Each structure stands twice: as C-alpha cells, then as structure tokens.
Amino acid sequence: MSIIDREQEKALFEVKEFLVSIIGNAPYGIIAFDLEGEIILTNSFAIDYIGKKMSVNRAVGKNILEMLTDIPILKTAIENNLKRGRRKFDLPFVTVNKKFMLIKGRSILNGTILLIEDITDLKNTETKLAKQSKELSEANIKLQDLDRMKSMFIASMSHELRTPLNSIIGFTGLLLQGISGKIDEEARKDLDIVYNSSQHLLSLINDVIDISKIEAGKLDIHFEDVKLDDVIEEIITTVSKDAEKKKLKIKTDLPKGLYIVSDRRRLFQCILNPTSTNQI
DSSP states (O other): OOOOHHHHHHHHHHHHHHHHHHHHOOOEEEEEEEEEBBBEEOHHHHHTTTTTTOOOHHHHTTGGGGGGTOOOOHHHHHHHHHOOOTTEEEEHHHHHHEEEEEEEEEEEETEEEEEEEEOHHHHHHHHHHHHOOOOOOHHHHHHHHHHHHHHHHHHHHHHHHHHHHHHHHHHHHHTTTTTTTOOOOOHHHHHHHHHHHHHHHHHHOOOHHHHHHHHTTOOOOEEEEEHHHHHOOOOOOOOHHHHHOOOOOOOOOTTTOEEEEEEEHHHHHHGGGGGGGGGO
C-alpha cells in the first residue's frame, strides 16, 4: 500500500470516528438503516428511546423492524418506507416506556435515517398546564356562584335594613314637625341628629348596593343643581355629636347660596367620608 493510500485510509478513518463521535453525543436519537432495513449506525439515545437494552455495537447490523416489535406505529411507517422507496415521514408523538417521542424519517444515500426527539418534559408540562387550566375554570365557576350569592345577600340585607330605617326616619320626621306635640330645643337637636344619622345609615346601605351596580356597570348618576351650603350643614349635623364628645369644633368658610351641578348623594358621600366619625 502506497503512502498516499495509507494517508487516505487514515483520513477516512478519522472522518468516520468524527461522525461516530457526533452521532454518539447528539441530543437526539439517531438510527440509520439501509434499503434492506439493516442498521448502519445508531447511538445509545435511540436504543434507549425504542425501549431496547443493548449496546450500540450489538444494535448495528440488526434489522430495524426486529427492534420495533413494541412500537407498531413506527414499525408500520418503516415498512411503508422500505416498500415505497425511502419516502420521508413524520409521526405524531409516540409513547414508549412512559416516554413521549417525536420521530422523523428522512432519506439518505442508500437508506433512511430516523431522528428521535424526547418530548416527555414538554408533554408533562402540557398536561400540568391543562390541569391548571381546568382548575382555574372550575375556580372561576365557583367565584361566579359566590358572586351571585353575594348579590342575593346584598339584595336581601338591604331590604331587611331599609324597612326599619325608613320607619325611624319617618317617625323622627313627624316628631320634628311637632305632630306628636311640642318638643324643646335640646330634644329637637337630638332628633335632628337621629334623623340625619338614620339618613346617613340608609345612604351607606345604598352605597353597598351601589358597589354591586358598579361591578355590574349599571351605576346611575343623577346630576342636578345642588346648594352646597345645605349639603355642608347636613354633614356637620351628622357628625356634630361625635365632635362635641371629643371637644372638637367644626368651622366652615363657604359663600351662602353657592350652587354646583352634581349628584347630591354622591357629593354628600365624598365630603362626609374624609370627616367620618372614625377619623374625628
């Protein structure tokens, strides 16, 4: 053998070793077989993926169809491939030993190569996400049921509370008008507080109902000409007793007869809330 022949043989050997090294360390399963189905080369990933316990050296030379008795879908695909002349094919995920794989077949010179990708982690993630999605959907249904129950409770509560409050407001109004007899100034002041506080409590109940309306996008605003000093006087009357207990004085500096366009009840809420009895 001449020096040139030896050099060529050495170069071919090195190329072969290089290819074997690449295939052996590839992150995919690789199996190449000839036109008769005889395995030309493979790697340990591929042998493991198809569920066989043997070395790469033992697998080389075996018929690929004999290796796939437990994977009928892949065996059928390769049989068709050998009969019809190395046509390419892509299989949906295949399950072997609780592992999920994507398998592609591509023609090469005098044979076919299989590329096998382990997608077990991806499928497990998909399954986990599907489970979480189902749990979220069920939780959403429960929240909708709770929301309906809350609305029913608010409707029932508002009715039960407003009925006695309307009676208190009505009878207090009659007393203030003197229908039941004359009342002294001190009693009138106390009745004014009862009347205004009852009105405020009724307003709070309506606020709870308003929250439901806001959530449903059905809150109505009624604009009108509002005399601002009347609203301020009503608020002062509501909180005056608590202010007196804490020895606080409430002063206002507001022009008389000032009108603004607003929703009177919403305006009352906005001004009263920062100076509610909890913050005096």
